[in-house]
Amino acid sequence: MHMTPSAAPRPTSLIQAAGLSYFPIALVARLPFAMVVVGLLTLVVSARDSLALGGVTAAVTGLGTAMFGPLLGAAADRFGQRRVLLCAGLANSLLLVAIAWLAFAPVPDAAVLAAGFLIGASTPQVAPFSRSRLVGIIARAIDPARRDAVVSGTMAYESAADEIVFVFGPVIVGVLAATLDPVAPVLGAAALAVVFVSAFALHPSARVEAGIREGSPAPAPARELTRVAAPVVGALGMGLFFGTMLTSLTSFMADRGIAEQAGVVYGAMGLGSAALALGVAAFPARFTLGARWIVFAAILVAGTLVLPFVSSVVAMTLTLLVIGVGIGPTLVTQYSLAAHRSPAGRSSTVMTMLGSGIVVGQSASTAVAGIAAEYLGTDTALTLPFLAAVVVLLAGIVDAAIAPRRQVRFGN
Incomplete structure (x- = not known):
C-alpha cells in the first residue's frame, strides 16, 4: 500500500527557517557599506589634502546609492537577489580598488568624484535585501497566527543590526587608517564585499527571493x-x-x-x-x-x-x-x-x-x-x-x- 508522506512540520522559529549561519553572514556583509563613506572621506583627504573634496566625494557616493538602490531592488525582484548581489558586489569591489589608486594618481578631481558616484550606485543592498528575504521566509515558513509578531521582531533585529554596523564601521576605518594606511579601510571594504556579500548572495535562503519564474504570478x-x-x-x-x-x-x-x-x-x-x-x-x-x-x-x-x-x-x-x-x-x-x-x-x-x-x-x-x-x-x-x-x-x-x-x- 502506497503511503503519502506527511507534510513537513513548520519551523518553530525564524532562525530555524533561515538557517543559523544566515545571521552572522548578513551582519558582516553590511560592514562594507558602513565603512565606505567614512573610508572614502579619510582616503581622499589624505591623498588630495582637501577636506572639501573628501566631503563632496562622500556626498556623491551617498547620492549614487540613493539613486540606484531602488533600481537594484527592482532588478532583484525580477531576476533574483543572487544575480544582483553577485554582480553588484564584484563591481563595487573593483571600483573600491580603482579609487584607492585614483586618489593618489595624477588625474583630475572629477575622476575621483565619478568613481565615488559609481561606488555608491553599485553598493550591494544587503540590509534591504535581508529584510525582504526574511519577510519572504516568514510568509512561507512561519505559522500564520505568529507572522505579525515575527515580522515585528525581525524588523527590530534588522534595525539593531544596522545600528551595530554603523557604529563599528567607522571605528574599524579609524583603526585601519591609523595603524596601517588611509588606503587600508577602502581595500578592507573591498575584500569584505568579495567574501561576505558573495556568501550572502549564495546562502540557501536566497532561493526565497529568486525573481520571476516561468508560470509564476506577475508582480x-x-x-x-x-x-x-x-x-x-x-x-x-x-x-x-x-x-x-x-x-x-x-x-x-x-x-x-x-x-x-x-x-x-x-x-x-x-x-x-x-x-x-x-x-x-x-x-x-x-x-x-x-x-x-x-x-x-x-x-x-x-x-x-x-x-x-x-x-x-x-x-x-x-x-x-x-x-x-x-x-x-x-x-x-x-x-x-x-x-x-x-x-x-x-x-x-x-x-x-x-x-x-x-x-x-x-x-x-x-x-x-x-x-x-x-x-x-x-x-x-x-x-x-x-x-x-x-x-x-x-x-x-x-x-x-x-x-x-x-x-x-x-x-x-
Whole structure:
C-alpha cells in the first residue's frame, strides 16, 4: 500500500527557517557599506589634502546609492537577489580598488568624484535585501497566527543590526587608517564585499527571493508602490534627522574645542535607539503600528525641541539618550508597515526605497546643516533636527489618517 508522506512540520522559529549561519553572514556583509563613506572621506583627504573634496566625494557616493538602490531592488525582484548581489558586489569591489589608486594618481578631481558616484550606485543592498528575504521566509515558513509578531521582531533585529554596523564601521576605518594606511579601510571594504556579500548572495535562503519564474504570478503593477508612500516619507524624515543631528552636534562640540569627540557623544543616541528597537517585539498587539509611529515620533520631536537650549556636553549626552528612545521604534515601525503593505513581487524594491529615503535625507541635510552652522551659528543648526522630527511625525499622522481601519494581517 502506497503511503503519502506527511507534510513537513513548520519551523518553530525564524532562525530555524533561515538557517543559523544566515545571521552572522548578513551582519558582516553590511560592514562594507558602513565603512565606505567614512573610508572614502579619510582616503581622499589624505591623498588630495582637501577636506572639501573628501566631503563632496562622500556626498556623491551617498547620492549614487540613493539613486540606484531602488533600481537594484527592482532588478532583484525580477531576476533574483543572487544575480544582483553577485554582480553588484564584484563591481563595487573593483571600483573600491580603482579609487584607492585614483586618489593618489595624477588625474583630475572629477575622476575621483565619478568613481565615488559609481561606488555608491553599485553598493550591494544587503540590509534591504535581508529584510525582504526574511519577510519572504516568514510568509512561507512561519505559522500564520505568529507572522505579525515575527515580522515585528525581525524588523527590530534588522534595525539593531544596522545600528551595530554603523557604529563599528567607522571605528574599524579609524583603526585601519591609523595603524596601517588611509588606503587600508577602502581595500578592507573591498575584500569584505568579495567574501561576505558573495556568501550572502549564495546562502540557501536566497532561493526565497529568486525573481520571476516561468508560470509564476506577475508582480503587482508599479503604481501599487504608492501604498508605502508614507513609510518612505517617514524614512526620508529620519534621514533628514540623522544628517542634521550629526552635523549640528559636531558644530556644538567644535565650539567647545572637542569636535573629535562628537562621534562618542552621538553614540549615546545609538545606544538608546538599539535598545528600544529590540524591545519593540515585546509590545502588545493592541499597541498598533500606527500608534507606535505617532507615539515614538512625538518623543523624537520632544527631545529635539530642547536641543538649542542645551549648554553642556553632559546635558547633550542625556538629551541624545532620550532622543534615541524615539528613533529605534520609529524606524522599526516604518519598515514593519512597509513589509505589511509591500505589493506582490515588489518586496526588495520597497525595502530599498526606504533605505534610499534615509540616504537621500542624510546626504542633503548634512550639507544644509553644515552651511547653517558655519554662517548662522550652532544654535540655528540645532533647530534643524526638530524640523526633521516634525516631518517624521507628520508622515505618521497622515499615514494613520489614510490607512484602512481594518486590521491587515501579514501574509494573508
